[in-house]
Amino acid sequence: MKKGSCTFHGTVFAGSGRGGYYVGHPEYVKRFKELLGYAPFPGTLNVKLGTEEDIRQRKRLRLRGEGLRIEESHVAGERFSSVNCFKGRLEDQAIALLIVAITDYDDSVLELISPVYLRQKLHLKDGSAVSPMIEYYSR
Secondary structure: OEEEEEEOOEEEEOOOOHHHHHHOOHHHHHHHHHHHOOOOOOOOEEEEEOOHHHHHHHHHHHHHOOOEEEOOEEEOOEEEOOEEEEEEEEOOEEEEEEEEOOOOOOOOEEEEEOOOOHHHHOOOOOOOEEOOEEEEEEO
């Protein structure tokens, strides 16, 4: 397997808040700790991609089905979607791109998590331009 990386370009926007519920749920927190080595801040940083090439790259990552994988599970009657995680960096902060099997977003949106509250740490607001770098492996 060959390691690669890509840098995406987009702008921060506010989501529905549902990502925070799932990212902060104990079932996912446990799995994120195992895979990423940290408990994420209970929320996602949503990034609207700016170019067709960025959207195509995000789609390629989704279709490959690679990344660190959390399998679908059911806890107390609630369904938790499978997730592929790709480690990366945003400025000097560790991040992970989540590609969630069941989501409200298409390939024009990145959902990022981090051990810190990225909006506060990096002084981001809706409309802020960001360029997260994501690592992946190819065969």
